[in-house]
Amino acid sequence: MAKKLRKGDRVSWRSHGSTAVGTVRRKLTRRTRAGGRTVDASPEEPQYEVESEKSGNTAVHKPESLRRKGRSS
Template identity: 85%
Template sequence: MARHAKIAKGDRVSWRSHGSTAIGIVKRKLTRRTRAAGRTVDASPQQPQYEVESEKSGGTAVHKPQALRRAKRKGKN
């Protein structure tokens, strides 16, 4: 099974950002060329990307699946 198959809308994920770890929620899976997070994203069904919203800043970003890791839900140890 492909690693990115485990990531879905609503999942809490983490990624490396400017030397630290950011955490956010997956807003949507992108599977075609589209505008997201202020730029054009070259996504496809074979190479999807994910739009995520940062918990800290509220900003959105787009990441390839290999850059994302599932994170624990808030309040879980």
Template identity: 80%
Template sequence: MTRRLRKGDRVSWKTYGNTAVGTVKNKITKRTRAGGRTVDASPEEPQYEVESEKSGKTAVHKPGSLKKKGRSS
């Protein structure tokens, strides 16, 4: 089961063989444009807009691809 994610949570995800770290900016629950693409989300299958700590760019991910991280020191 995927942990519940909220705005402001620090998360990591796999990208091109590396691990990226960032912050959840929005929970998306309807079809919309975000992260440079059209996102087919719904309340039953939400997606999350995240901002990379390294690049500052945003991307959208399904909850199964995000891993909640502990608080930063």
């Protein structure tokens, strides 16, 4: 079963050998352009657009690559 992530959730992921932290911006459930590329998301296999706290850049990740962290203050 896919993780239940929502807009505003604080998450972490592995990026270039270290751990990045950011915020979920939106859940993608259809083929769309996000994070600088075309994403083949679907309702059965959603992906999440996240914004990095460090760089402010956005990226798209599958739910299994994201780990929920505590809410940002």
